[in-house]
Amino acid sequence: MTASALNGDVAARRRPDSYPWKVLVVTTLGSLLTFVNSTSLNVALPAISEAFAIPAATADWMLVAFMLTLTSLILVFARISDMVGRKRLYLGGLALMTGASLAAAFALDPTTLIILRCLQGVAAASIIPNMNAMIADAFPHRLLALGLSLNIMMASVASMMGPLVGGVLLGAFGWQSLFLVNVPFGVAALALGIFVLRAEDRSRRVRRVRFDFAGAALSIATLTMLMIGINRVSAWGWQDIRPYLLIAGALCALVAFVAVERRVREPLIDLALVREKARALAYATAFLMSFAQAAVMVVVVLAEQLLRGATPAQTGLIAATLAGSVMVASPLSGLLAKWWSSRTVSSAGALFSLLGYVGVFTSLLIDEQSALLLLSLICIGAGNGIFTAPNTAAIMGGLPENRRGISNGIRSVLFNGALTLGTAIALLIVGQSLQAVDVGGYGEPVADPGAVVGGFQFAAGLLIAFSAGALTCSLARGGPWRATFIDSPNPAGSPLDSPAPREVRSAAP
Known part of the structure; x- marks a missing residue:
């Protein structure tokens, strides 16, 4: 080989690969489609309940149907993605989500709308588990925490847009517009995904299973x-x-x-992934954090509209505060991961969230609560933003490529299962407190807020308990407090292609 050819080969190797960032753009559009669709319905629940003249227990299914279908099928699609490839499953989910959103805008009765929400859940189940797995496939290990944190930030942007855009569209065009707004995101994500995503190496798939x-x-x-x-x-x-x-x-x-x-x-869940103490506790922490995060959105949104008479746009702005702080804090976790271990960073995030839930509970005890509520939501969002990326990296790090899908599938089913449970239990508690004063739906503000505020306070107290449990599990993982990267060979079977992480103990006690 000539010197010029050798120099060209070395330069090509050093040239940064743009493909990981292209994948991040594709997953960002998928996040916009999925999470805008998911979170915008929170502020629309009273309006849909009034439009179809349905009781609270039926209106709840506009949220629960989506989450239940999503959670039930995540493990199934995560396993299938390891077998048939992530690209085709991801693109199929985008197409289904776009079509179901368009059809939902023209639903004439609650049953049809609930069925279409189930179809949206099927689509989301094929999109969500693949996003982090595709990022883990595309990004080198030294940038994995950064890539995951940016993806979480983009998902948080989508979550922030959901209540905010939902509240504005609801007031201007009605609840149907909340589904129509998904269509352009879906078309763009599908078109870009077709041209950008590379076909997977078939030899790396789980074969003959x-x-x-x-x-x-x-x-x-x-x-x-x-x-x-x-x-x-x-x-x-x-x-x-x-x-x-x-x-x-x-x-x-x-x-x-x-x-x-x-x-x-060939099990749907590889139980070996949850036998290791640190990984199992990381899974448990993710579940507890997600439960509280979902429930607080329900508690805050319904408390603002039913107890304080806020409009959907005002409620959306308040709810967007939480997602906005997640967006701001998420990139910070990727930077902190360069110096501190995942245990340290995720525990710090759990502590911030716990303080926020205490603030939400306190805000329900006082009349002038606006500033305290906003500060508490910022604290919860920042805590979740700091927590999620390092905890996800700890779950997926060091696994071969053909096990990342199922590993992330377990994380996703716990995450979304917690979202579903948190939403369902919060709705149950609030619904029971409304029934106690003969209020059957979410259509109008409560005439006597003092008679039902106890149910909201009980739900907020439950959030504190779950958040405290998350902090305990995160700390109990053990291991060092600080982390650094050293040049070392990759472990056998590991897909890592860059300096491997080594955590070092802090001098601090």
Whole structure:
């Protein structure tokens, strides 16, 4: 090889690869489509309830149907993505989400709208698990935390736009516009994804594997019975035995699911991923943080509209405060990860969130609460923004490429399962407090807020308990407080292609 050719080869190797950043653009559009669709409906719940003249327990399904379907199918699609490739599954989800959003705008009855929300959940289940996995595939390890934090920031932008855009569109054009706004994002994301995303290396896929149909059926049954049981307590009453039978059935299905996963050769969930203490506690922390994050949105949005008489636009602006602080704080976590371990950074985020939930609870006890509420939401959002990227990197780091999909699938099902549970339980608590004063829906502000504020306070107290549990789990992972990167060989089977991380103990106690 000539000297000029050798120099050209070295220069090509040193030339930065733009593909990871192109992937980030594609996932950003997917985030806009998915999370704008998800969060905008929070502020529209009273308007949809009034438009269709439906009780609160039915209106709840506009949120729960999407989340339930999404959570039930995440593990299924995460496994399929490892088998058939992430690109085609991701693009199929974008197409379905766009079409279902367009159809939902013209729904004439609540049943049709709930069915279309289920289809949107199916689409989201094929989009969300693939986003972080595609980023983990594309980014070198030294930039993985930065790539994940930027993706989380973009998802937070979408979450911030949801309540804000939703409130504005709702006041100007009605609830149908909340679905129509998804269509241009979907078309753009689909077109860009087709041209940008590379076809996966077929040799890296999980090959000649039997799909775990029994595990898939049992996981779907577990989540479906649990969510329906929790939701129907509000509609059927605490004295009705049917909700408890559904919840008991969910527990039995969960036991059967674990038993099946231990026996089959190719399980839907690789239980080896949760046997390691640090990874298992990272999963648990993600669940507890997500539960509180979802529930606080429900509590704040409904408290502002039903107790304080805020308009949808005002409520959207308040809710956007939380997502906006996530957006600002998320890149910070990627920078902190250069000096501090994932345990340190994620625990700091959990502590910030805990302080915010205490502030939300306190704001429900006082009359002049606006400044305290906004400050509390900023604290919660900053905490979640700092927490998520290092915790996700700890879950997915060091795994071979063909196991990242299922690893992120487990994280996603816990994350979205917590969102679903948090939303359902918060709606249940609020709905029961409304029923106690003979208010059947979310259509109008409550005449006597003092009679129902206790339910909101109870829900806020529950958030404090879950957030404290998240901080405890994050600290209990053990390990060093500080981290650095050194040049060392990659572990066997690891996909890492850059200096491997080594955490070092801090001099501080």
